Every structure is written in C-alpha cells, then in structure tokens.
Amino acid sequence: MSIYDVFIINRAGSLIYDYSTKAEIQKIEKTFSYPLNLVLEHIDQKAVVVFGKDDRIQLRYSVSAINGRPVRQCRFTTVDENGTETEHNAMEYLSNAENFPMDLTFSPPTVTQNEKIILSSTFHSLFAIAAQLSPMPKSSGIEVLETNQFRLHCFQSVTGVKFIVVAALNASQNLDALLRKIYELYADFALKNPFYSIDMPIRCERFDEAMVALVSKADSGTPVLNV
Numbered sequence: 001m002s003i004y005d006v007f008i009i010n011r012a013g014s015l016i017y018d019y020s021t022k023a024e025i026q027k028i029e030k031t032f033s034y035p036l037n038l039v040l041e042h043i044d045q046k047a048v049v050v051f052g053k054d055d056r057i058q059l060r061y062s063v064s065a066i067n068g069r070p071v072r073q074c075r076f077t078t079v080d081e082n083g084t085e086t087e088h089n090a091m092e093y094l095s096n097a098e099n100f101p102m103d104l105t106f107s108p109p110t111v112t113q114n115e116k117i118i119l120s121s122t123f124h125s126l127f128a129i130a131a132q133l134s135p136m137p138k139s140s141g142i143e144v145l146e147t148n149q150f151r152l153h154c155f156q157s158v159t160g161v162k163f164i165v166v167a168a169l170n171a172s173q174n175l176d177a178l179l180r181k182i183y184e185l186y187a188d189f190a191l192k193n194p195f196y197s198i199d200m201p202i203r204c205e206r207f208d209e210a211m212v213a214l215v216s217k218a219d220s221g222t223p224v225l226n227v
Contacts, residue, residue: 002171003219004150006182006211007116010199011160013124015117017202019211021219027064027107028056034100040091045073047090049106057106058149063090065105127154127162155179161186173218181218185210 008017039051046062053059069076076093077085093099111119123142131141145152146169153175155163163179163186189207190196196204 002168002173003165003178003215004168005164005166006215007120007162007164007166008182008186008202009120009124009162009164012199013121014199015120016200017207018116019208019215021215027105028061029065029103029105030055030057031101031103034097036094040094042074042091047071047074047094058108060109061106062109063094063104064107065103066090066093067103068105123154123164124162127156151175153179155183157183173221178214178218181214182211185214 003021005021006017006019007015010016037052037054038049038057040047040063041050042048043050048062049057049059051059063071065071066076067078069078071090074090075087076090077087079085094102127141131139134141141156142154144154149169151167151169151171153165153167155176157163163182165175165179165182167173167175185207186202189204189210190202191198193204196202
C-alpha cells in the first residue's frame with residue numbers, strides 16, 4: 001500500500017471522517033543478545049524505542065511480545081517446565097542480562113481515535129498559522145508535509161473543509177488529483193445527502209464504499225480521473 005490514510009476535517013478543525021488502508025500491523029521479530037542496541041523507555045504502558053535503530057525497527061516502535069509471549073501494559077508471563085506462569089515487568093526483564101538471548105517482537109506506533117481527533121485539531125491550527133505567516137496575501141496554507149517515512153498532502157475547499165491524504169514517499173499517484181476526487185465524493189455522497197448535517201461526522205455507507213474503491217484503484221496506479 002502506498003496510500004496510508006485519508007482524513008476530512010471540518011471548518012472548525014474537528015475530524016469528521018478517516019479511512020486507513022493499513023489493515024494489518026507489520027510486526028518485526030528478531031533475536032537479540034545483551035546488551036540491547038536500542039534504548040527503551042516505559043511510555044503509555046509500553047516499552048518504546050526512544051533511541052537507536054535496528055534494521056526496520058524505528059523510533060516509537062514498541063515491544064509487543066517477548067519470546068513469543070504477548071506484552072500487555074508493559075507486563076507479560078513466562079511458563080516454566082511445570083506449567084507454572086510467572087508475571088514479569090517487561091522493562092525489568094529486558095534489563096537483566098541473564099534473560100538473553102531473547103526473541104523480541106516490535107510493533108509500529110498506532111494512532112487511537114482520540115489521538116486522531118487531537119492531531120486533526122492541531123493540524124487545523126498549524127494550517128491557519130501558516131496562512132497568516134505567509135508574506136503573500138490569500139495564502140493557501142499547508143499543502144504538503146514531508147518526512148523520511150511519508151508525505152502528507154492537504155487540499156482545502158472554498159468552504160474551509162480540509163481533505164488530507166497520507167502516502168508513502170514512493171507513491172506514484174497524483175495525490176492532488178486524488179484529493180480533488182475525494183472532494184467530489186464528499187460533495188456527491190455527503191453534501192447531497194438530505195440526512196447529513198454539515199460539519200458533522202460522515203456516516204454514509206455509499207460514501208465508505210466509494211472511498212474504498214477510489215483509494216484501491218488509485219493505489220494500484222489507475223489514474224484517478226478515470227475512476
């Protein structure tokens with residue numbers, strides 16, 4: 001998948017729709033010896049990588065399993081030869097050299113629905129700040145944000161609704177054209193829906209189906225103008 005997420009933010013900065021193509025979280029499993037070449041910290045009940053990289057393991061990845069045993073709220077259990085379970089603190093277990101070598105499974109960071117709402121509001125504010133800081137009048141605000149992992153494209157309609165696509169750096173699709181196609185879907189399936197209230201969360205099955213079809217075809221390389 002080269003297209004990761006789609007977000008729609010209303011005029012007030014509230015998230016009214018989000019769609020993610022990341023159906024499965026890609027976990028990374030690897031055998032480590034002591035000492036770990038990664039620095040871990042206990043953050044939000046998880047053992048999170050805060051310094052160092054190892055192969056595909058990046059910053060903010062968290063330990064989701066130790067020796068095949070799932071880690072939940074930074075705790076996990078081991079089973080001895082007699083079948084007796086013993087609970088461990090993951091951070092303490094990882095700091096003990098006697099427990100190595102061990103197999104660790106890392107999961108990439110995930111964003112909860114509450115975090116999406118907060119981030120949407122934050123982006124809305126940054127968009128407004130960028131427009132005001134521009135030396136040119138009538139600036140469009142933030143259109144593209146790029147990191148070493150992904151690229152974010154934003155299109156704002158004349159009514160102030162923001163359409164955002166988060167995609168891989170190697171995405172071959174014309175993301176600006178894709179955003180405008182998403183805007184067309186919004187106009188057709190949301191604005192023309194007599195049961196939809198402006199600026200409220202979009203709950204429309206036909207809109208969901210059209211979004212899935214559009215993103216799937218765009219992700220396959222099909223020009224969105226032909227979708």
